[in-house]
Amino acid sequence: MPATSGTAPTTSSPTAAPSAAAVQKEMFYAEALNDALRIEMERDPRVIVLGEDIAEHGGAFQVTAGLLAEFGPMRIMQTPISEIGLVGTAVGAALTGMRPVAELMYIDFSGLAIDQIVNQAAQNRFMFGGQARVPLVVRTQGGSGRGNAAQHSKSLEAWFTHVAGLKVVMPSTPADAKGLLASAIRDDDPIMFIEHKLLYRTKGLVPTGEHLVPLGKADIKRAGTDVTIVTWSREVLFALEAAATLAEEGISAEVVDVRSLVPLDKATILASVCKTRRCLVVHEAIKRGGYGGEIAALVAEEAFDDLDAPPRRLAGAETPIPYAQPLELGVVPQAADIVRAARELVRG
Amino acid sequence: MPATSGTAPTTSSPTAAPSAAAVQKEMFYAEALNDALRIEMERDPRVIVLGEDIAEHGGAFQVTAGLLAEFGPMRIMQTPISEIGLVGTAVGAALTGMRPVAELMYIDFSGLAIDQIVNQAAQNRFMFGGQARVPLVVRTQGGSGRGNAAQHSKSLEAWFTHVAGLKVVMPSTPADAKGLLASAIRDDDPIMFIEHKLLYRTKGLVPTGEHLVPLGKADIKRAGTDVTIVTWSREVLFALEAAATLAEEGISAEVVDVRSLVPLDKATILASVCKTRRCLVVHEAIKRGGYGGEIAALVAEEAFDDLDAPPRRLAGAETPIPYAQPLELGVVPQAADIVRAARELVRG
């Protein structure tokens, strides 16, 4: 059967949430991602993985561990250090009927490949008047906290949110990681799937077998009434920690995990803010030009009269990430910073 | 004299505004940029220009016209089509004592070179503990309106604002273009200098001879009392057109031309908004993830109680730029759109 164009029939989008009866298992975030890859590769022979050090080594963060043995080198395709070559090759494969997952080892390197992501993958469908689809997932990871310094610690999701034609997903828990990756692979559009290097070794309960979390749905990770904390990726963990502390002080914080930055679940964010009347947006990326601006502006525009206080952003300091440990910890929001900011917002 | 390291002495930053007595001349925006390049190249032999088609052809938009004849091929260095090679070469030259101006023909191609801009140029000084400076100007141009379609019409300034260590400048008038480019070349940091393809053939009075406009200063292009329109680049022209129309309706709009997105002149923006009590941010780039979010969020955070209405953003539609002329005009804010948005904001 010759594969012809990108207009071949495809699978439907995920919709169902996991049934309550699903069997769950404790897994690391990295394992959960691995599980999603394995299940999707078993399910659909068109799913292939391309990337650096993904074969014997199992990926810099062990997300592809064991997959070479299981699927062989034709499906776990280790590439030379050629970021734009490997992503562009994945774009071409996606355009012609495959469903590639391309791994960029650090989001800091995404600049090397961004032209293929932005000028080609994201725009092909539109530019061709609908003649193509590009079911491509670019998996990568960002964030600081491991002493990797300024070229291996950035948070660059904002770049990708600013591109028409891309979707951007950033899971914070193992279960979301698995369910969102599976949905991303089944989705027919190019997706930046951004993990966090300090989440790989966090644990959580994850449904076994097929598990899909729909794209475009935020998740209220903790309900509350006094202040809404809108955040994603690793900062969700800090926000939950902060919410626990705040609860001791009598402040009830609601933590909204955005999960999918594009498409953005505006309804859940606005409903929460209208309820709590206060909004704190938290992210690890530097504040200037960050996606927090988008969300704070959105809240200001659409919930102005429901706010008891100005929307606030808490974000990374405007600096490249420094190497020395105490400096590095000081430049991204920690739980204590969130507590302080939320307290100020509520108490004034 | 051997040039040793990036720590060589350098010129001081610009401070003086043009004296009122300066002789002025009507020039196109492209000519004004050309004038700045010529003057800076005459003034400082370390200033060199690298780029594609900048020699005999004079640049895709004629900004380097005549400079090859005047300065020769050692200073007007035409490069192969090698965006990361040419920008990286410029970074290396800047680190070792030159003051290169690198031209990226379209900002759409900047992704090909962004790694050298972001991971190297912007961070070298910081990563090296202050041992380096990178006096590099990357000149490029963006924007739609010429039927160049989705790979030659983007507005990507937001990407660069989100990078610690970069400065971002976007002039709207010939005089600003000249004065800001001269200041950028004399500045000791890496700067994205972003022009607009539809401004090159706009005319204005420009001071002859040395003319410096300081970085980091917004300019109130029209004073008003009812609503502040914060904008930059070509949208400044639309905003001024809109303000004239609004004036006829009895609405007095103040047009703040940001000029320098980084560093951002928050004081001027906030002072204006506190005066008019209404803020409309306008840009050509798509809204999601755009720099308008930064400014609207800033205004919401810092001038909440001074606002009579929610801050509003008017920006490009969330689509790749289409080719067909009527479609293309429909996706970026035009003067009439600004009039409508401002009117709504003022009249409610």
Add this chain to the structure above:
Amino acid sequence: MDKKTALHLYRVMREIRRFEQRSTTLFGENKIWGTIHSYAGEEAIAAGVCEHLRDDDWITSTHRGHGHCIAKRAELGKMFAELLGKETGYCRGRGGSMHIADTSKGNLGANGIVGGGIPIATGAALTAKQLGTDQVAVSFFGDGAANQGTFHESLNIAAIWKLPVIYVCENNQYAESFPTKKAFAIEDIAIRATSYGMPGTRVDGRDVAKVYEAAGEAITRARAGGGPTLLVCESYRHEGHYYGDPRKYQTKEEIEGWKTTFDPLLDARAWIIRDKVATEAELDAIDRDVDEEMERAVAWAEAGPPASPLTAEEIYASN
């Protein structure tokens, strides 16, 4: 070469030439917006290569893409319609000249990013390998693109994976205003194939028979699992880089020179008649037929409705 092939090659070249002439006229009439880049002078390359391709083979093209598109059997009316910004165009007026694609014929699109199509063709070839078919992918690109990082990374990937892809470098002596002679310190771009351990061939891109032969070899090898080839075709573009190029980087003599020294159509005409493959009258008939076909295509395109308004749904495939 058999008569049928020879006449088909001639016809394709003629169609390309005429298409470029007609779109130049339309541009001059302000009916085309944006930019167009003429392929006139380079017809032998697209024609000679694509003659070997099936509809299920893929190509990636460039900003100078009309010729590849025609050689890959696109409908002329839909091409003109796209240039005119019509709903009936290949891209419904969204793409224009620099983004014409026809995925039904395996044309993965013109490309506004120099070098942008090279990894994409590589990926299409990977699909063929993954599916175990004998499809091939061809990437057309210019001499200028051969100095892009994508060229280097893609050729290496294709070589180590033995992908069925042919990299066709069209050396038309210029990248915009930059002469190949100055942009390279080598004479023969095909030598770059050795850096990747793949065969490299340099061929006279004016001679459609030679291009046809060299491409045939490379494509046959690729279909048989023999891996990629770099095929460099020496050529010359008759027109400026884009419609309206002042060509300050060329002399008047050079600009006029091609008419006498470099024209693949005149050449083909000459040997077809000389070798008695066909008669002058037969070729004239093709010319007339192409001219008429072109007018019909233009008329059809002009009669089409303008591009329909954008909808939120057309950007994403799953909304």
Add this chain to the structure above:
Amino acid sequence: MDKKTALHLYRVMREIRRFEQRSTTLFGENKIWGTIHSYAGEEAIAAGVCEHLRDDDWITSTHRGHGHCIAKRAELGKMFAELLGKETGYCRGRGGSMHIADTSKGNLGANGIVGGGIPIATGAALTAKQLGTDQVAVSFFGDGAANQGTFHESLNIAAIWKLPVIYVCENNQYAESFPTKKAFAIEDIAIRATSYGMPGTRVDGRDVAKVYEAAGEAITRARAGGGPTLLVCESYRHEGHYYGDPRKYQTKEEIEGWKTTFDPLLDARAWIIRDKVATEAELDAIDRDVDEEMERAVAWAEAGPPASPLTAEEIYASN
């Protein structure tokens, strides 16, 4: 080779080896944060090349940069201090192992982006050309980096501009877990020089004398205006890619093998004694001296103050 040079080369190699051993210990003691990449096994390359360089010549280095830094005459104490995140480190604790730079000696920095230093060295060479000096720039990078687009674009630019730059490709047989044999379809990376019209040389990177000689030729040519060279040094890294690498991609035999089959220090020792350039006792004295120097450097570094808090002013040069 004269005695002074031979002993200096030996000493530099010894310093590098010892530095890597000491930093490995410090890492094991949890005093170093982040990642370090050992240059053990590749000492002959940095030593042999940098022996020809003056303080006003430039180098760009890599993530595996300690060796280049030492060979370019950095102060060991400041290097350790950087790894320890001290204010007294080269980068005041801001950079760490992957960003050590010493611009006072022309070291434009280690680099965390594979291939990132290649255009930067090209630009430094452009500065020399602009200023009309006889300075040269050397870019060190790995086999893996030779598959990056920056390699291709930079070498071409340097070739057409005849820049005084030497591209030193350290083929240590692996790019992380990816063996060179699989990442290339060619045996000899130096052949890539022909794609740019520059000389390419392949040399045994275990033999410091051979590296010294080949580098000398290339550097002399560059200083004299003869343009760039690609110098490929065949080598082997003794340790894993990074501290803690499980090395699943290598066999036990291979990992242990280097001790008997590939050690530039043992080699140098052997020929220095064999050719009676110096005595074993003299070499032992160097070893002892280096060990002591290293301990003093570590002690100095450990005694230094921690990195000072960040200030808003340190990111931009003009605020």
